[in-house]
Every structure is written in structure tokens, then in C-alpha cells.
Amino acid sequence: MTPETLQERVQTLSQTFFGRPFRHQATFNSRLKTTGGRYLLQTHHLEFNPKMADLPTFDGIIKHELVHYHLHLSGSGYRHSDQAFKQLLNQVGGARFAPRLMPPKPSRPRWTYRCLNGHVIVRQRRIQVEKYRCGQCQAHLEFIGEVRN
Numbered sequence: 468m469t470p471e472t473l474q475e476r477v478q479t480l481s482q483t484f485f486g487r488p489f490r491h492q493a494t495f496n497s498r499l500k501t502t503g504g505r506y507l508l509q510t511h512h513l514e515f516n517p518k519m520a521d522l523p524t525f526d527g528i529i530k531h532e533l534v535h536y537h538l539h540l541s542g543s544g545y546r547h548s549d550q551a552f553k554q555l556l557n558q559v560g561g562a563r564f565a566p567r568l569m570p571p572k573p574s575r576p577r578w579t580y581r582c583l584n585g586h587v588i589v590r591q592r593r594i595q596v597e598k599y600r601c602g603q604c605q606a607h608l609e610f611i612g613e614v615r616n
């Protein structure tokens with residue numbers, strides 16, 4: 468998700484679920500660790516955790532921050548403990564808590580090769596390109612690089 472699509476997503480959800488426009492800025496902040504997002508009381512901007520942007524529950528996180536946003540701007544109870552907050556959160560189906568992120572898996576190196584016809588081959592171990600041919604077309608291989616994921 469790009470910063471532009473994030474802004475659009477927040478505007479769309481605001482209009483659809485709250486019936487009110489989001490007139491401030493929504494940005495990604497990679498310093499957020501375990502929180503999915505936050506509402507900045509001073510500026511009314513929203514910040515979101517880019518690591519959570521691909522989760523299916525990300526809309527719920529956006530709605531949660533929009534509940535803070537709209538309640539604060541309209542002078543209602545915008546804190547987690549406020550009744551108005553709990554009610555509106557329920558009503559729009561916002562996330563109660565930020566989803567827990569999986570701890571990053573220890574990454575394993577993989578070695579990537581490509582044949583002259585463009586077939587890509589990935590191996591756990593390095594291979595000697597002189598000795599191997601492409602499994603699909605028997606062409607020679609060349610080493611592209613190491614990838615981690």
C-alpha cells in the first residue's frame with residue numbers, strides 16, 4: 468500500500484462508516500512497533516504501522532483511529548475508556564486491539580539463477596553453473612544473486 472492509497476483508504480472508510488470526511492493527513496510511520504496506528508491530538512493527523520498494512524484486519528485498525536479522530540473533533544469522549552468511544556467502535560466494527568505481529572522468521576538464504584531463456588531457478592544451496600542446465604529448456608544458467616525472505 469502506498470501513502471496515496473492509504474490516504475484514499477482512510478477517506479473512503481471515513482465517508483462510508485462515519486458519514487463524515489477525513490480532512491487531515493494519514494501517513495505511514497515505520498517507528499510504530501506494536502501499535503497499528505495512532506491519532507495525533509495536536510495535529511489531528513493519523514499515523515499507521517506499515518507492517519500491518521497488508522493484514523486483512525487493517526481496515527479495522529483504520530476505523531479504530533477514525534473513531535478517535537471523529538469523536539475528538541466533535542468534542543465527544545474519544546479515549547478508550549469513554550462510553551462514546553466503545554459504542555462508536557462497536558458500531559463501525561473497528562479493531563479493539565492492534566493485531567499481534569508474527570515474530571520475523573529467521574531468514575534462510577536462497578540462491579537464484581536464470582537460464583538464457585529467462586527461466587528462474589531458486590535453490591537452497593549454491594550450485595556450480597557450469598555443471599547444471601535449466602530443467603525446463605536445458606539452457607545454460609547464470610547466477611543472479613542471493614535473496615532472503
Ligand SMILES: [Zn+2]
Pocket residue numbers: 531535547
Ligand atoms: Zn486507540
Ligand SMILES: [Zn+2]
Pocket residue numbers: 582583584585586601602603604605606
Ligand atoms: Zn530455461
